[in-house]
Ligand SMILES: Cc1ncc(C[n+]2csc(CCOP(=O)(O)OP(=O)(O)O)c2C)c(N)n1
Protein backbone atom coordinates (compact mmCIF):
# COMPACT_ATOMS: atom_id res chain seq x y z
CA UNK A 1 0.00 0.00 0.00
CA UNK A 2 1.18 3.51 -0.78
CA UNK A 3 0.24 6.43 1.42
CA UNK A 4 2.27 9.52 0.62
CA UNK A 5 1.64 13.18 1.14
CA UNK A 6 1.31 14.59 -2.37
CA UNK A 7 0.80 18.26 -1.70
CA UNK A 8 1.59 20.75 1.02
CA UNK A 9 0.02 24.19 1.43
CA UNK A 10 0.50 27.09 3.75
CA UNK A 11 -0.85 30.63 4.07
CA UNK A 12 1.34 33.60 4.91
CA UNK A 13 0.21 36.55 7.03
CA UNK A 14 1.76 39.99 6.43
CA UNK A 15 1.81 43.03 8.71
CA UNK A 16 4.05 46.09 8.31
CA UNK A 17 2.59 48.55 10.86
CA UNK A 18 1.66 47.01 14.19
CA UNK A 19 -1.27 48.15 16.31
CA UNK A 20 0.83 50.86 17.99
CA UNK A 21 1.89 52.23 14.62
CA UNK A 22 5.45 50.85 14.74
CA UNK A 23 6.87 49.82 11.39
CA UNK A 24 8.61 46.53 10.58
CA UNK A 25 11.18 47.79 8.07
CA UNK A 26 11.44 44.38 6.40
CA UNK A 27 7.78 44.57 5.31
CA UNK A 28 7.68 48.30 4.53
CA UNK A 29 6.84 49.31 0.96
CA UNK A 30 8.83 52.02 -0.75
CA UNK A 31 6.64 55.16 -0.53
CA UNK A 32 7.70 58.79 -0.56
CA UNK A 33 6.61 61.22 2.16
CA UNK A 34 4.06 63.08 0.03
CA UNK A 35 2.40 59.84 -0.94
CA UNK A 36 2.25 58.73 2.69
CA UNK A 37 0.42 61.91 3.67
CA UNK A 38 -1.85 61.59 0.63
CA UNK A 39 -2.82 58.07 1.74
CA UNK A 40 -3.71 59.46 5.16
CA UNK A 41 -5.77 62.25 3.57
CA UNK A 42 -7.67 59.74 1.45
CA UNK A 43 -8.44 57.57 4.49
CA UNK A 44 -9.71 60.60 6.40
CA UNK A 45 -11.70 61.83 3.38
CA UNK A 46 -13.34 58.46 2.95
CA UNK A 47 -14.23 58.18 6.65
CA UNK A 48 -15.82 61.63 6.65
CA UNK A 49 -17.54 61.18 3.28
CA UNK A 50 -19.16 58.01 4.64
CA UNK A 51 -20.32 59.83 7.78
CA UNK A 52 -21.84 62.60 5.69
CA UNK A 53 -23.49 60.08 3.34
CA UNK A 54 -25.09 58.30 6.31
CA UNK A 55 -26.36 61.63 7.61
CA UNK A 56 -27.82 62.50 4.20
CA UNK A 57 -29.68 59.20 4.15
CA UNK A 58 -30.99 59.82 7.66
CA UNK A 59 -32.43 63.15 6.52
CA UNK A 60 -34.14 61.48 3.57
CA UNK A 61 -31.83 63.23 1.10
CA UNK A 62 -30.34 60.01 -0.22
CA UNK A 63 -31.04 56.28 -0.48
CA UNK A 64 -29.36 53.27 1.07
CA UNK A 65 -25.62 53.58 1.62
CA UNK A 66 -23.01 50.95 2.55
CA UNK A 67 -20.20 52.63 4.53
CA UNK A 68 -16.58 51.50 4.38
CA UNK A 69 -15.87 52.81 7.89
CA UNK A 70 -13.05 50.72 9.37
CA UNK A 71 -11.93 49.40 5.98
CA UNK A 72 -10.07 52.50 4.75
CA UNK A 73 -6.61 50.93 4.97
CA UNK A 74 -7.65 47.84 3.03
CA UNK A 75 -9.09 49.97 0.24
CA UNK A 76 -6.67 52.88 0.04
CA UNK A 77 -3.62 50.60 0.31
CA UNK A 78 -4.80 48.33 -2.49
CA UNK A 79 -6.34 50.92 -4.81
CA UNK A 80 -3.24 53.12 -4.70
CA UNK A 81 -1.13 50.17 -5.81
CA UNK A 82 -2.99 49.96 -9.11
CA UNK A 83 -2.04 51.82 -12.28
CA UNK A 84 -4.68 54.39 -13.28
CA UNK A 85 -5.56 52.45 -16.44
CA UNK A 86 -5.98 49.12 -14.67
CA UNK A 87 -9.59 48.11 -14.04
CA UNK A 88 -11.02 48.21 -10.56
CA UNK A 89 -14.05 45.94 -10.18
CA UNK A 90 -15.78 46.80 -6.88
CA UNK A 91 -18.63 45.45 -4.80
CA UNK A 92 -20.92 47.94 -3.04
CA UNK A 93 -18.72 49.12 -0.14
CA UNK A 94 -15.76 50.66 -1.91
CA UNK A 95 -16.02 54.39 -1.24
CA UNK A 96 -12.38 54.61 -0.13
CA UNK A 97 -11.19 52.72 -3.19
CA UNK A 98 -13.27 54.91 -5.51
CA UNK A 99 -11.91 58.10 -3.92
CA UNK A 100 -8.35 56.78 -4.16
CA UNK A 101 -8.96 56.15 -7.86
CA UNK A 102 -10.04 59.76 -8.34
CA UNK A 103 -13.82 59.36 -8.37
CA UNK A 104 -15.52 62.50 -7.06
CA UNK A 105 -17.64 62.27 -3.89
CA UNK A 106 -20.72 63.62 -5.67
CA UNK A 107 -20.70 60.62 -8.00
CA UNK A 108 -20.77 58.21 -5.04
CA UNK A 109 -23.66 60.21 -3.61
CA UNK A 110 -25.52 60.15 -6.91
CA UNK A 111 -25.34 56.37 -6.85
CA UNK A 112 -26.87 56.36 -3.37
CA UNK A 113 -29.48 58.83 -4.59
CA UNK A 114 -30.53 56.29 -7.20
CA UNK A 115 -29.19 58.27 -10.13
CA UNK A 116 -27.94 56.64 -13.31
CA UNK A 117 -25.05 59.14 -13.35
CA UNK A 118 -23.71 57.55 -10.17
CA UNK A 119 -23.19 54.25 -11.96
CA UNK A 120 -21.13 55.74 -14.77
CA UNK A 121 -18.21 53.58 -15.93
CA UNK A 122 -15.39 56.11 -15.66
CA UNK A 123 -11.61 56.08 -15.31
CA UNK A 124 -11.24 52.28 -15.44
CA UNK A 125 -13.64 51.87 -12.50
CA UNK A 126 -16.58 49.52 -12.82
CA UNK A 127 -19.76 50.71 -11.10
CA UNK A 128 -20.76 49.11 -7.77
CA UNK A 129 -22.07 45.54 -7.98
CA UNK A 130 -24.98 44.78 -5.65
CA UNK A 131 -25.40 41.02 -6.31
CA UNK A 132 -22.91 39.46 -3.92
CA UNK A 133 -19.93 37.76 -5.52
CA UNK A 134 -20.81 38.35 -9.16
CA UNK A 135 -18.16 40.93 -10.02
CA UNK A 136 -15.05 38.72 -9.59
CA UNK A 137 -16.17 37.01 -12.79
CA UNK A 138 -15.90 40.34 -14.59
CA UNK A 139 -12.35 40.77 -13.31
CA UNK A 140 -11.51 37.26 -14.50
CA UNK A 141 -12.79 38.19 -17.96
CA UNK A 142 -10.86 41.45 -18.07
CA UNK A 143 -7.77 39.68 -16.78
CA UNK A 144 -8.06 36.97 -19.41
CA UNK A 145 -8.36 39.73 -22.01
CA UNK A 146 -5.04 41.19 -20.82
CA UNK A 147 -3.45 37.76 -21.19
CA UNK A 148 -4.77 37.30 -24.72
CA UNK A 149 -3.70 40.82 -25.73
CA UNK A 150 -0.27 40.37 -24.14
CA UNK A 151 -0.77 43.44 -21.92
CA UNK A 152 1.22 43.96 -18.70
CA UNK A 153 -1.86 44.99 -16.77
CA UNK A 154 -4.09 43.47 -14.13
CA UNK A 155 -7.68 43.89 -12.94
CA UNK A 156 -8.37 44.04 -9.22
CA UNK A 157 -11.74 43.05 -7.81
CA UNK A 158 -13.11 43.67 -4.32
CA UNK A 159 -15.55 41.43 -2.46
CA UNK A 160 -16.32 40.41 1.10
CA UNK A 161 -15.95 37.41 3.38
CA UNK A 162 -19.58 36.48 2.71
CA UNK A 163 -18.97 36.49 -1.03
CA UNK A 164 -16.36 33.74 -0.70
CA UNK A 165 -19.23 31.32 0.00
CA UNK A 166 -20.67 32.05 -3.45
CA UNK A 167 -19.83 29.61 -6.25
CA UNK A 168 -19.16 32.50 -8.61
CA UNK A 169 -16.13 33.61 -6.60
CA UNK A 170 -14.54 30.17 -6.76
CA UNK A 171 -15.36 29.90 -10.46
CA UNK A 172 -13.75 33.27 -11.12
CA UNK A 173 -10.57 32.21 -9.31
CA UNK A 174 -10.52 28.81 -10.94
CA UNK A 175 -10.95 30.07 -14.47
CA UNK A 176 -8.33 32.76 -13.82
CA UNK A 177 -5.84 30.14 -12.71
CA UNK A 178 -6.63 27.92 -15.68
CA UNK A 179 -6.37 30.73 -18.24
CA UNK A 180 -3.57 32.81 -16.68
CA UNK A 181 -5.93 35.73 -16.23
CA UNK A 182 -4.31 38.90 -14.93
CA UNK A 183 -6.56 39.25 -11.90
CA UNK A 184 -6.20 40.06 -8.22
CA UNK A 185 -9.03 38.84 -5.97
CA UNK A 186 -9.07 41.22 -3.04
CA UNK A 187 -11.27 39.94 -0.24
CA UNK A 188 -12.07 42.34 2.58
CA UNK A 189 -12.78 39.98 5.42
CA UNK A 190 -14.60 42.51 7.60
CA UNK A 191 -15.83 39.71 9.91
CA UNK A 192 -19.51 40.14 9.02
CA UNK A 193 -21.86 39.41 6.12
CA UNK A 194 -24.79 41.49 7.32
CA UNK A 195 -25.57 39.54 10.54
CA UNK A 196 -23.57 36.39 9.73
CA UNK A 197 -20.24 36.38 11.57
CA UNK A 198 -17.06 35.10 9.96
CA UNK A 199 -17.01 32.04 12.26
CA UNK A 200 -20.24 30.67 10.82
CA UNK A 201 -19.54 31.75 7.24
CA UNK A 202 -17.21 28.82 6.65
CA UNK A 203 -15.36 26.14 8.57
CA UNK A 204 -12.17 27.02 6.65
CA UNK A 205 -9.45 28.33 8.96
CA UNK A 206 -8.57 31.16 6.61
CA UNK A 207 -10.32 32.57 3.57
CA UNK A 208 -6.97 32.90 1.79
CA UNK A 209 -6.72 29.10 1.60
CA UNK A 210 -9.69 29.12 -0.78
CA UNK A 211 -7.10 30.01 -3.43
CA UNK A 212 -5.47 26.61 -3.01
CA UNK A 213 -8.24 24.68 -4.75
CA UNK A 214 -8.04 27.10 -7.68
CA UNK A 215 -4.29 26.56 -7.92
CA UNK A 216 -3.50 30.22 -7.33
CA UNK A 217 -1.57 31.96 -4.60
CA UNK A 218 -3.45 33.06 -1.48
CA UNK A 219 -2.09 35.45 1.15
CA UNK A 220 -3.43 37.08 4.30
CA UNK A 221 -2.65 40.65 5.29
CA UNK A 222 -3.55 42.85 8.23
CA UNK A 223 -6.22 44.85 6.42
CA UNK A 224 -6.08 47.68 8.97
CA UNK A 225 -2.43 48.29 8.18
CA UNK A 226 -2.31 50.47 5.09
CA UNK A 227 1.41 49.88 4.49
CA UNK A 228 1.11 46.10 4.78
CA UNK A 229 -1.81 46.18 2.37
CA UNK A 230 0.10 48.36 -0.10
CA UNK A 231 3.05 45.98 0.00
CA UNK A 232 0.92 42.87 -0.52
CA UNK A 233 -1.23 44.52 -3.20
CA UNK A 234 1.85 45.64 -5.15
CA UNK A 235 3.25 42.10 -5.13
CA UNK A 236 -0.13 40.62 -6.07
CA UNK A 237 -0.56 43.04 -8.98
CA UNK A 238 2.97 42.39 -10.23
CA UNK A 239 2.29 38.67 -10.17
CA UNK A 240 -1.09 39.06 -11.87
CA UNK A 241 0.41 41.24 -14.62
CA UNK A 242 2.56 38.22 -15.49
CA UNK A 243 -0.45 35.90 -15.65
CA UNK A 244 -0.35 34.53 -12.10
CA UNK A 245 -3.57 35.53 -10.33
CA UNK A 246 -3.52 36.09 -6.56
CA UNK A 247 -6.15 35.96 -3.83
CA UNK A 248 -5.59 38.45 -1.00
CA UNK A 249 -7.51 38.15 2.26
CA UNK A 250 -7.37 41.48 4.11
CA UNK A 251 -8.34 41.05 7.77
CA UNK A 252 -10.38 44.06 8.75
CA UNK A 253 -13.58 45.00 10.55
CA UNK A 254 -16.81 46.64 9.46
CA UNK A 255 -16.97 49.24 12.21
CA UNK A 256 -20.30 50.63 11.09
CA UNK A 257 -23.65 49.28 9.96
CA UNK A 258 -23.96 46.90 6.99
CA UNK A 259 -25.95 49.59 5.23
CA UNK A 260 -28.13 52.44 6.41
CA UNK A 261 -30.99 49.89 6.46
CA UNK A 262 -29.22 47.84 9.12
CA UNK A 263 -28.90 48.02 12.91
CA UNK A 264 -25.91 45.94 14.06
CA UNK A 265 -26.84 46.27 17.74
CA UNK A 266 -29.45 43.57 17.07
CA UNK A 267 -26.81 40.93 16.34
CA UNK A 268 -23.47 42.01 17.83
CA UNK A 269 -22.41 43.37 21.19
CA UNK A 270 -20.59 46.57 22.03
CA UNK A 271 -17.79 44.39 23.44
CA UNK A 272 -17.35 42.71 20.05
CA UNK A 273 -17.16 46.11 18.43
CA UNK A 274 -14.81 47.70 20.92
CA UNK A 275 -12.30 44.88 20.45
CA UNK A 276 -11.44 46.63 17.19
CA UNK A 277 -11.19 50.15 18.65
CA UNK A 278 -7.45 49.82 19.17
CA UNK A 279 -6.98 48.56 15.62
CA UNK A 280 -8.64 51.46 13.83
CA UNK A 281 -6.71 51.92 10.56
CA UNK A 282 -6.82 55.73 10.56
CA UNK A 283 -5.65 56.07 14.17
CA UNK A 284 -2.81 53.61 13.59
CA UNK A 285 -1.54 55.32 10.44
CA UNK A 286 -1.79 58.76 12.03
CA UNK A 287 0.30 57.57 14.99
CA UNK A 288 2.97 56.33 12.57
CA UNK A 289 3.03 59.57 10.54
CA UNK A 290 3.26 61.67 13.71
CA UNK A 291 6.19 59.54 14.92
CA UNK A 292 7.88 60.05 11.57
CA UNK A 293 7.42 63.82 11.83
CA UNK A 294 5.18 63.87 8.74
CA UNK A 295 2.11 65.03 10.66
CA UNK A 296 1.58 67.39 13.57
CA UNK A 297 -1.52 69.06 15.00
CA UNK A 298 -1.37 71.93 12.50
CA UNK A 299 -1.13 69.68 9.46
CA UNK A 300 -3.91 67.42 10.76
CA UNK A 301 -6.14 70.46 11.32
CA UNK A 302 -5.43 71.76 7.83
CA UNK A 303 -6.28 68.38 6.30
CA UNK A 304 -9.49 68.29 8.36
CA UNK A 305 -10.52 71.75 7.16
CA UNK A 306 -9.75 70.92 3.52
CA UNK A 307 -11.83 67.76 3.75
CA UNK A 308 -14.80 69.62 5.28
CA UNK A 309 -14.61 72.23 2.54
CA UNK A 310 -14.34 69.67 -0.24
CA UNK A 311 -17.27 67.67 1.13
CA UNK A 312 -19.46 70.76 1.49
CA UNK A 313 -18.87 71.54 -2.21
CA UNK A 314 -19.36 67.96 -3.32
CA UNK A 315 -22.61 67.57 -1.38
CA UNK A 316 -23.90 70.80 -2.91
CA UNK A 317 -23.00 69.47 -6.33
CA UNK A 318 -24.72 66.15 -5.62
CA UNK A 319 -27.91 67.91 -4.53
CA UNK A 320 -27.83 70.26 -7.51
CA UNK A 321 -27.47 67.27 -9.85
CA UNK A 322 -30.36 65.50 -8.17
CA UNK A 323 -32.63 68.46 -8.89
CA UNK A 324 -31.99 67.95 -12.61
CA UNK A 325 -33.24 64.38 -12.57
CA UNK A 326 -36.42 63.53 -14.40
CA UNK A 327 -37.44 60.31 -12.63
CA UNK A 328 -39.66 59.12 -15.50
CA UNK A 329 -36.52 58.84 -17.66
CA UNK A 330 -35.76 55.55 -15.93
CA UNK A 331 -38.24 53.95 -18.33
CA UNK A 332 -36.29 55.21 -21.34
CA UNK A 333 -33.07 53.30 -20.77
CA UNK A 334 -34.40 49.75 -20.67
CA UNK A 335 -35.34 48.96 -24.28
CA UNK A 336 -34.39 50.58 -27.59
CA UNK A 337 -38.13 50.82 -28.24
CA UNK A 338 -40.28 51.10 -25.12
CA UNK A 339 -42.82 48.21 -25.11
CA UNK A 340 -46.52 49.05 -24.51
CA UNK A 341 -46.61 47.76 -20.91
CA UNK A 342 -43.65 49.90 -19.91
CA UNK A 343 -45.16 52.86 -21.72
CA UNK A 344 -48.33 52.40 -19.65
CA UNK A 345 -46.23 52.30 -16.48
CA UNK A 346 -44.44 55.46 -17.52
CA UNK A 347 -47.74 57.22 -18.11
CA UNK A 348 -49.14 56.06 -14.76
CA UNK A 349 -45.94 57.18 -13.07
CA UNK A 350 -46.15 60.61 -14.67
CA UNK A 351 -49.81 60.92 -13.64
CA UNK A 352 -48.92 60.04 -10.04
CA UNK A 353 -46.25 62.70 -10.04
CA UNK A 354 -48.92 65.17 -10.97
CA UNK A 355 -47.59 68.68 -11.32
CA UNK A 356 -44.03 67.61 -11.95
CA UNK A 357 -42.96 67.43 -8.34
CA UNK A 358 -39.84 65.28 -8.11
CA UNK A 359 -40.80 61.83 -6.87
CA UNK A 360 -38.58 58.89 -5.99
CA UNK A 361 -38.56 55.77 -8.13
CA UNK A 362 -40.32 53.95 -5.35
CA UNK A 363 -43.23 56.35 -5.35
CA UNK A 364 -44.01 55.14 -8.87
CA UNK A 365 -44.18 51.48 -7.89
CA UNK A 366 -47.12 49.36 -6.89
CA UNK A 367 -47.22 48.06 -3.31
CA UNK A 368 -46.24 44.62 -4.54
CA UNK A 369 -43.20 45.91 -6.41
CA UNK A 370 -42.13 47.90 -3.37
CA UNK A 371 -42.29 44.84 -1.14
CA UNK A 372 -39.74 43.11 -3.40
CA UNK A 373 -37.02 45.69 -2.67
CA UNK A 374 -33.55 44.25 -2.03
CA UNK A 375 -31.27 44.59 0.97
CA UNK A 376 -28.64 46.86 -0.54
CA UNK A 377 -30.60 48.62 -3.21
CA UNK A 378 -29.13 51.96 -4.20
CA UNK A 379 -32.70 53.17 -4.28
CA UNK A 380 -35.78 52.42 -2.36
CA UNK A 381 -35.89 53.73 1.15
CA UNK A 382 -35.93 57.44 0.45
CA UNK A 383 -39.62 57.96 1.05
CA UNK A 384 -39.73 55.95 4.25
CA UNK A 385 -36.82 57.90 5.67
CA UNK A 386 -38.40 61.20 4.78
CA UNK A 387 -41.36 60.22 6.86
CA UNK A 388 -39.52 58.76 9.81
CA UNK A 389 -36.23 60.59 10.24
CA UNK A 390 -35.81 63.96 11.77
CA UNK A 391 -32.06 63.73 12.24
CA UNK A 392 -30.01 66.70 11.21
CA UNK A 393 -27.38 66.18 8.54
CA UNK A 394 -24.78 67.86 10.68
CA UNK A 395 -25.45 65.68 13.65
CA UNK A 396 -22.70 63.18 14.45
CA UNK A 397 -23.61 59.74 13.23
CA UNK A 398 -23.36 56.80 15.56
CA UNK A 399 -21.28 53.95 14.19
CA UNK A 400 -23.82 51.54 15.58
CA UNK A 401 -26.43 52.78 13.17
CA UNK A 402 -29.02 53.57 15.75
C1 LIG B 1 -26.56 37.17 -4.62
C2 LIG B 1 -26.96 37.97 -3.42
N1 LIG B 1 -27.38 37.35 -2.31
C3 LIG B 1 -27.73 38.05 -1.23
C4 LIG B 1 -27.66 39.42 -1.23
C5 LIG B 1 -28.02 40.23 0.01
N2 LIG B 1 -26.77 40.69 0.61
C6 LIG B 1 -26.31 41.93 0.38
S1 LIG B 1 -24.82 42.21 1.09
C7 LIG B 1 -24.80 40.67 1.78
C8 LIG B 1 -23.66 40.24 2.65
C9 LIG B 1 -22.34 40.41 1.99
O1 LIG B 1 -21.33 40.15 2.92
P1 LIG B 1 -19.84 40.26 2.49
O2 LIG B 1 -19.59 39.53 1.24
O3 LIG B 1 -19.03 39.85 3.68
O4 LIG B 1 -19.62 41.81 2.18
P2 LIG B 1 -19.79 43.05 3.17
O5 LIG B 1 -21.22 43.45 3.14
O6 LIG B 1 -19.36 42.62 4.52
O7 LIG B 1 -18.92 44.11 2.61
C10 LIG B 1 -25.93 39.95 1.42
C11 LIG B 1 -26.22 38.58 1.85
C12 LIG B 1 -27.22 40.05 -2.42
N3 LIG B 1 -27.09 41.38 -2.52
N4 LIG B 1 -26.85 39.30 -3.48
Ligand SMILES: [Mg+2]
Nearest residue numbers: 160161192193
Ligand atom coordinates in the same frame (compact mmCIF):
# COMPACT_ATOMS: atom_id res chain seq x y z
MG1 LIG C 1 -18.19 41.00 5.14
